[in-house]
Amino acid sequence: MSEEKKDFFVSDISLSYQYTAGNATTRFLNKVAEGKLVAQKCPKCSAVYVPPRGSCPRCGVATEEELELPDTGAVESFTIVHIPIPGNPIVPPYVSAMIRLDGADISFLHLIQEIDLADIRIGMRVQAVWKDKSDWGTTLENIKWFKPTGEDDVDPSVFKFKE
Ligand SMILES: [Zn+2]
Structure with missing residues (x-):
């Protein structure tokens, strides 16, 4: 294969996105604005x-029963980010983790802080650190990050999806 020389240029661009959350996510985010994880x-x-999506992907049925979960959970998986991401104010290295809230069967991505990076591990118990209530909006960014609780780790087998 021959290498074709191409002309190019580098330029900063700005894109704005408008995200339509849908019914289930809208209900979820409105509760997050009240400090609740439903x-x-x-x-x-x-x-x-x-977060709920309004249906069970396994059964293909609507999920309408709601229940409030605590803001505690465990680290299901994680990565330590060393490379800065343009536009991201968080200075590496930092931990991005999939957090499984207590009582949930899926996890979501969030930050872990207030931790020595060498201590992060699967099964570690964590709790949300919320922003000041005056800064809350309809976003999971109401939670600044999760921090270790110091409790005993959970057995990673709890992360298996129940049959
Ligand atoms: Zn189901």
């Missing part, structure tokens, strides 16, 4: 989804 439960397999 999941939805599948009527068929009892799986608990947070």
